[in-house]
Amino acid sequence: MRETTLRDVADLAGVSPRTVSNVVNGYARVTDATREKVERAIAQLGYRPNVLARNLATGRSGQIVVVVPYLDTPYFAELLQGIIPAARKLGYNVLVDQTDGDREHEGELIGRGSRRFLFDGMIFSPLGLSQEDLAVRDPDLPLVVLGERVSDGTFDHVGIDDVAASTDAVTHLFSLGRRRIAAIGDQPYPTGEAAQLRTQGFRAAHAAHGRPVDESLIISTARFNRADGATAMAALLDHADPPDAVFCYSDLVASGAIHTLHQRGLRVPEDVAIIGYDDIEDGRYSSPTISTIQPDKKAIAQLAVERLIKRITSTEPVPGVELRAEHRLIARESTLGIS
């Protein structure tokens, strides 16, 4: 049994497809009498428009896609809580796609792929793709990039000032009297730009305090997960001269690091102070609660959505801009102790 189409409705109502379309979309004025006739037919037939056909005809879908490396990273999950309502309010539905940070998959998505037509625009958080890879993107796809890449002028970029934020974090540790500060999360390779900016801030804070950086206290990790933090912390504790504080490049890393410290019977912050990054909910409830850098997620979400939709709706080419959201340091028990 075939789906009922707009034409079926038109036939039953005794009007033309044009009129039915008008009624369905609230276009043009339609006589109340006609409208009612049509609506009755729609109800009777259980008609629903085929959104695919509509999209094909109009060339727009009303959907935007948010592409993230991992959906189980709380930072993204929390960011989406801002993005989704912001987009809905502006009449767009949000769908989410996970890439696993896979370079190829990411490339397909921003490239001139055929899925292009499914979405009016994309908010993209790259992981596997280097800055250069971004260049091969589809120039027709309205795009906003999240994170640490710099716009090439054809898309917008929104993030926070990672270097400054990282400097703040490490400065906080210095101000607490810590002197041997480690860093967990560096990624010294092309796609590790986010991590490298944080390392840069780590160094800047040392410089500002006239302290040399002990390179052996900078631990690289493949990702920013709990497991990475746990492993790296273990390595630091096996160091001949272990740190008295650690700057972790995410709250998940911090959570893993704290886990290892507890396993080894060490206290946080008495033995080792820990500060994270992202301000995920987890850190507000864990024991100890985790000091962190709090990016203004709502602002990031709002900016990203606004820019994207401006890009979608504008007929002129929109120049790409760099948008910077605020951040602040939130000091909690993992550095201050229990008050």
Next chain:
Amino acid sequence: MRETTLRDVADLAGVSPRTVSNVVNGYARVTDATREKVERAIAQLGYRPNVLARNLATGRSGQIVVVVPYLDTPYFAELLQGIIPAARKLGYNVLVDQTDGDREHEGELIGRGSRRFLFDGMIFSPLGLSQEDLAVRDPDLPLVVLGERVSDGTFDHVGIDDVAASTDAVTHLFSLGRRRIAAIGDQPYPTGEAAQLRTQGFRAAHAAHGRPVDESLIISTARFNRADGATAMAALLDHADPPDAVFCYSDLVASGAIHTLHQRGLRVPEDVAIIGYDDIEDGRYSSPTISTIQPDKKAIAQLAVERLIKRITSTEPVPGVELRAEHRLIARESTLGIS
């Protein structure tokens, strides 16, 4: 400047659209010579198929949607880590939609909405929709429901045995010598079926141990979040005769409860033992690590995807089945203490 179409390619290559389509889709055999000609034309024109047009013509999209109430619930995020690869392996792309547990939004999605055509099928985790509401669903939409609803025979349902799992959790607390056991997370209203099954298990365990249930130790919460757990635990501690153990209906609730206990200077599990539900990663790293019920998420994901795709591809109507994944009790520090 118009997008280049299949017809443009055909013209340039001097073949018919049919042949280009064949080449693009790897259909029928095409002479190597022709194929090459076509491919050259495609490259030269930068052609990409319009997936919308294709979907409209074929009536399928190759996409399935996973609908969850909240993306920032780790349980769903972790479940998706199983669903996405399973679906990709079978040739389907996965998109995720968040409903905020909103009844209306959920209803639209499973109802005969126009978005129906965007997806070949849906894996749906309802929250705002009651068992009855499910009945108004679009009968043509291949559907697999996750969680605690029971299939009406027109869709599949996959979950674990919540009553048994909850009984196990509470029995574990009894076996540790705890006598005053509380429960956090009941939801005594139509959409709280999941919660009610857990409460049922809570009661069953009491019955099995010949212990009466103290109704004042069953705390209802609106959701299963950390904040809910924290608030409920505070209420329990203000009880004239506080519990010595708590069964929390999610690990997030457990995390919140532990937070409150620590704030009040109480020890877990010495003063109060805590067990959660879901086995999210958080609980494996927190202090103390959280005892929990571990649903076999990989199995749930795999079953859901398999059934859905069977439903999508089958021409005959597929009878709805109830699928049950395994669960097991994982005892960690929050009940056993530090060993």
Next chain:
DNA sequence: CTGAAAGCGCTAACAT
């Protein structure tokens, strides 16, 4: 205010 008809870009039945 409504009708007729030409696409949107692709697939696939039918023909050769």
Next chain:
DNA sequence: ATGTTAGCGCTTTCAG
């Protein structure tokens, strides 16, 4: 193996 062509279901220009 490839060409022809009629749709898929909707929107929208152009008439009336």
